[in-house]
Amino acid sequence: MVTQLVEPTEKLVYQRPDSLAELYTHYCPGCTHGTAHRLVAEVLDELRLQNDTILVASVGCSVFSYKYFDVDAAEAAHGRACAMATGIKRVHPDKIVFTYQGDGDLASIGLAETMHAAIRGENITVIFINNAIYGMTGGQMAPTTLPGQETTSSPFGRDVRLTGNPIHVAELLAAIPGTAYSVRRSMHDARHVLQAKKAIQTAFTVQQQGLGFSIVELLSSCPTNWKMTPNEALSWVRDNMLPVYPLGDYKVPESLQSTKRGKRD
Amino acid sequence: MATGRIVIDVERCKGCELCLEACPQHVIEMGNFFNGKGYRPAMLVDPRHECTGCALCAVVCPDGCITVYRDVPAPKAQPVLKGVPA
Numbered sequence: 001m002v003t004q005l006v007e008p009t010e011k012l013v014y015q016r017p018d019s020l021a022e023l024y025t026h027y028c029p030g031c032t033h034g035t036a037h038r039l040v041a042e043v044l045d046e047l048r049l050q051n052d053t054i055l056v057a058s059v060g061c062s063v064f065s066y067k068y069f070d071v072d073a074a075e076a077a078h079g080r081a082c083a084m085a086t087g088i089k090r091v092h093p094d095k096i097v098f099t100y101q102g103d104g105d106l107a108s109i110g111l112a113e114t115m116h117a118a119i120r121g122e123n124i125t126v127i128f129i130n131n132a133i134y135g136m137t138g139g140q141m142a143p144t145t146l147p148g149q150e151t152t153s154s155p156f157g158r159d160v161r162l163t164g165n166p167i168h169v170a171e172l173l174a175a176i177p178g179t180a181y182s183v184r185r186s187m188h189d190a191r192h193v194l195q196a197k198k199a200i201q202t203a204f205t206v207q208q209q210g211l212g213f214s215i216v217e218l219l220s221s222c223p224t225n226w227k228m229t230p231n232e233a234l235s236w237v238r239d240n241m242l243p244v245y246p247l248g249d250y251k252v253p254e255s256l257q258s259t260k261r262g263k264r265d
Numbered sequence: 266m267a268t269g270r271i272v273i274d275v276e277r278c279k280g281c282e283l284c285l286e287a288c289p290q291h292v293i294e295m296g297n298f299f300n301g302k303g304y305r306p307a308m309l310v311d312p313r314h315e316c317t318g319c320a321l322c323a324v325v326c327p328d329g330c331i332t333v334y335r336d337v338p339a340p341k342a343q344p345v346l347k348g349v350p351a
Contacts, residue, residue, distance in 0.1 A: 007340065013269065014320040014333035025328065029304065030281030034327030190287050190321045223281075230281040 017041035019050045021070040030230020032187045032220040033061060036129055037068055039197045040100070043204055044071065053096040056085040058110075060102035061135040069100075079110025082117035085124045096207055098125040103144040104134045107167050111143075114173070118213040121178025125203045126213070128169060131220040132241060139225030143167045146244050151225075166244060170217040174250035180212030182251040186219040188237040192247075202256060211253045219245055267335055269318020271309050274330035278306035284322035284331065290315045293322060 016022075019041035027033045044050050055073040057066040058081045066073035076084040081099035089097040106114050106128050117124065133151055134140040140153040144166050148157040174182040181203055185196035196218055203214040219241050221233035228236060271293075278300065284293050284307050292311040300306050309316065318335030 008337055009339075010269065010334040010336045012332070013318050013335045014323040014331070016329040016332070020329055024277055024302070027327065029279035029327075030283055031327055034329065035325065038327075038329045190324045193324050230283055231286050234283070 017045045019044040019053075019070050021068055023068055025068055026064060027061065028222075028224045030221070030223045030233065031061070031135075032131075032218075032234075033129060035187050035193060036100075036127065036196075036218055036220065037065065039193065039200055040098075040127060041069060042197060043201045044069075046201070047204055047208070049096050049204065052094070053098065054088055054092065056081045056088065056097065056099040058099060058101040058105040060105045062100055062102055062105075062129065063136070065100045079105050079108070080113050081105065081110065082122070082124065082126065083113040086117055086120070086122045089122060089124050093123075096125070096204060098127060098204070098207075100127045100129075102129045102135065103131065103142050103169075104137075107143045107169055111167075114169075115176070118173050118176045118179045118215075121180075121212045123207055123210055123212060124214075125207045126215040127200065127203075128215055128217045129220045130169070130217055130245065131222040132166070133222050133225050135222050135225055139222070144169075146240060149240075168245065170215065170250050173213070173215050176213075178213050179215065179251055180253050181206040181214035181256075182217075183215075183249045184217040184219070184245060184247050186237060186242065186247055188219070188221070188234040188242075202252075205256065206253060209253075209255070211255070217245075219247075267317050268314055269316050269333060269335035270311070271316060271318075271322060272332045272334070273307055273309065274332075275300050275306040275308075276302075277328050277330040278304060279328055280304035280306055281327065282307070283325045283327065287321045287325040289319065289321065290317060292316050 053071040057075045059078040085097045085099050132144045141151040145158050147160045170184040173179045183199045185199045186192045199216045203216050206214040223230045223233040294310045295305045296308045320333040323331040
């Protein structure tokens with residue numbers, strides 16, 4: 001019998017990352033939470049960190065992220081993910097600890113925990129999803145809501161004289177000495193999704209090297225509560241959110257600056 | 266031009282249509298049936314084999330339900346050498 005070697009006729013270019021559980025997510029169609037989950041999972045796969053990573057999940061739409069990531073996880077009380085991550089990282093300094101938080105969780109109720117984790121220079125990574133609205137509770141005004149943006153609790157648009165201006169978390173945390181890495185990225189098209197992935201990779205590298213607190217702010221969409229189609233929502237991110245939340249590297253450790261510097265656009 | 270194909274997990278697709286916008290070759294269309302969750306899933310409609318396997322659809326897919334394959338070009342035929350014993 002003659003054995004014949006069969007040349008493969010095609011190669012695998014892209015598949016679902018292993019660090020993402022084989023589950024159906026509860027996110028609405030077109031929600032970029034799913035994209036952010038996938039990017040983090042891809043980075044964990046590429047850095048081979050799946051078995052050494054502990055996720056601290058938050059409250060909000062991302063409350064079930066402990067199920068969707070195939071890594072060890074703990075669920076924190078509302079806003080307290082950075083405090084919980086601090087404890088986990090101090091008990092397990094050899095593990096990679098990251099939190100996955102939305103803007104209602106991190107920028108509103110959890111701002112104190114986040115700020116103090118950065119002030120203490122905790123060696124954790126924060127993935128921060130900014131979609132300018134409270135998603136899970138039905139589209140109320142968040143600290144990150146744009147001036148003039150209509151939400152269910154600001155039906156005539158956000159009045160900055162009454163409720164203040166949106167909070168810029170990446171810039172805020174970059175001013176703290178304990179922060180090693182603070183950047184803002186967007187996920188509104190394929191190019192920016194890939195840039196976001198590079199930033200997430202750098203953030204985990206910062207933690208691996210023990211340089212300090214790292215945060216990646218990701219501009220995200222909420223088609224349901226913005227009352228748009230998914231594609232319209234991504235255009236809205238590009239046209240309305242980018243001018244208010246400029247993308248860029250607000251703080252990058254010197255040792256990583258030469259290779260990882262992203263362009264502002 | 267490279268060629269390829271995508272495989273969409275129709276039961277996980279939520280029909281958000283982000284891949285339709287991302288596809289530079291316009292070979293993705295929404296299906297004419299409903300999946301188990303009641304969404305119309307995206308489908309590869311590529312009768313002329315125009316998909317390049319660029320994976321941009323998979324990059325933007327929020328549900329990670331697209332797997333991308335790229336064709337490996339067939340090896341060129343080896344020149345026949347004369348006078349060389351087989």
